[in-house]
């Protein structure tokens with residue numbers, strides 16, 4: 001069975017409580033429930049996790065790679081700063097799709113640079129929670145086409 005791990009990074013546990021004009025009004029639990037329903041319809045196993053800690057995200061990326069799972073990753077602000085996440089993605093062998101709720105290119109300049117994008121299979125941003133569905137479908141297609149990732 002195809003397996004996808006949804007990993008959300010720092011502060012995304014606050015979704016729905018502040019800045020709805022940027023990130024929408026849904027909570028992270030709402031988004032995870034939406035994606036679980038979608039995964040169920042497609043017969044895909046989905047694991048959802050969130051952490052504010054860089055090292056925990058690194059461990060989860062490694063774990064997904066070892067399990068042969070695809071990773072849907074909203075790394076939050078670590079997107080713009082984390083060499084550790086970049087190295088974890090590059091070293092994991094996992095297919096990783098980077099997603100963002102907001103259009104980071106329409107925001108502050110420091111959000112225009114992603115350290116992880118070059119080692120991800122693709123990037124989706126600016127579509128709000130719909131981006132999670134788009135990224136999920138892209139990952140499922142990638143995993144189906146590619147077969148198991150190389151060790």
Ligand code: CA2
Pocket residue numbers: 010011012014015016017018019023074075076077078079099100101102103104111
């Ligand atoms: O647009 C995205 O999904 C981001 O990954 C969100 C990050 C931001 O640092 C990235 O540049 C783009 C921030 C997530 C913070 O989420 C909050 C939600 C509600 C209240 C406060 C923060």
